[in-house]
Amino acid sequence: MTQKTFLVTGAAGFIGYHTSERLLARGDKVVGLDNLNSYYDVRLKExxxxxxxxxxNFRFIKCDLADKAGMEQVFRQHQFDVVINLAAQAGVRYSLTNPHAYTDSNVTGFLNVLEGVRHSGVPHLVFASTSSIYGANTKQPFSETQNVDHPLTLYAATKKANEVMAHSYAHLFDFAVTGLRFFTVYGPWGRPDMALFLFTKGILEGKPIDVFNHGDMVRDFTYVDDIVTGVVAAADNPPEGDKNWDGDEPNPATSYAKYRVFNIGNNKPVKLMEFIEAIEESVGKKAIKNLMPIQPGDVPSTCADVSALEKAVGFKPDTSVKVGVENFVRWYREYYRV
Structure with a gap:
């Protein structure tokens, strides 16, 4: 396989780091971009x-996606074969109190990525979307063919905006675009604002953990190595336009343009209480649970239909929650010397 040059935005982030590692391990060049913001502990990013x-084969550029001049310079100075945009202001609850962080990074920033791809002739853009985009939908498993016009948070709304912005650019400027709707990703080097991290920390310290919706949550927890396998396979397989796409009955997942959106999840939803039990088992301690009502913007259940991504690139996640949680707890103990 010929060596490619990738731009990975959000390279110091959880999924961006793992994706960059995988690309470097197979011999590709990676330019990693990140603004190293303080949404969570910068030391972990460093x-x-x-x-x-x-x-x-790794080069780091510190730049904010919303910095138009800085982003123009990045695309002027490098020639990329593929751009993987994983930088975003993440987190559902944070969007309730810091909405402008989401429009700056996820809308203005994403526009700067699209413009860079367009003007420098990059043939393929892969970008992170989210399972949160399904919002008020209740029919599960969630399928890319469903309408997603009822987001429940600004975070989800900005990701919906990314999908429609990307489609317009694929149509206008004829480059390939792949959107990936991530379902709850977990694993070593994970984000400190995510449940697994918070629960592990709380249980180890003997402190109560906040369990929302009284524990009556179901999530399609997906191990990060499985996610990265899917991201890299998608990056290697740019979509073609669908010649049979019908504007009278438009399929939201495909297009006449070189555009696809895919779910990327485990397709094996797990009850939150079972997830907590797996952490308790790995840590060797019982959790003190503080049962709380559901939070604004949270959905009770997520489950991904991943058959489209399986058909397109052979995506088959195979890491059990037991194994994935054990790997995380081992990393956490080593990293924090617990």
Missing amino acids: SRLARLQQHE
Whole structure:
């Protein structure tokens, strides 16, 4: 396989770090971009980055997606075969109190990525969307063919905006675009604002953990290595336009343009209480549970239909929650010397 040059935005982030590692391990060049913002502990981002910087084929650029001039310079100075946009302001609850962070990064920032791809002739853009986009939908498993016009948070709304912005650029400027709707990703080097991290920390410290919706939640927890396998396979397989696409009965998942959106999840939903039990087992301690009502913007259940991604690139997640949680707890103990 010929060596490619990838731009990975959000390279110091959880999924961006793992994706960059995988690309470097197979011999590709990676330009990693991140603004190293303080949404969570910057030291964790710097630790991920330090590991990437051990590779000779990795180059880091500190830049904010919303910095128009900075982003123009990145695309002027490098020629990329593929752009994987994983930088975003993440988190559902944070969007209730810091809405402008989401429009800056996820709308203005994403526009700067699209413009960079367009003007420098990058043939393929892969970008992160989210399972949150299904919003008020209740029919499960969630399928890409469903309408997604009822987001429940601004975060989800900005990701919906990304999908429609990307489609318009694929139509206008004839480059390939793949959107990936991530379902609850977990694993080593994960985000401190995510349930697995918070629960593990709380249980180890003997402190109560907040369990929302009184524990009556179901999530399609997906191990990060499985996610990365799907991201890289999608990056290697740019979509073609669908010649049979019908404007009278438009399929939201495909297009006459070189555009696809895919769910990327485990397709094996797990009850939150079972997930907590797996953590308790790995840690060797019982959790003190603080049962709380559902939070604004949260959905009770998520489950991904991943048959489209399986058909397109052979995506088959195979890491059990037991194994994935054990791997995370082992990493957490090592990293934080617990």
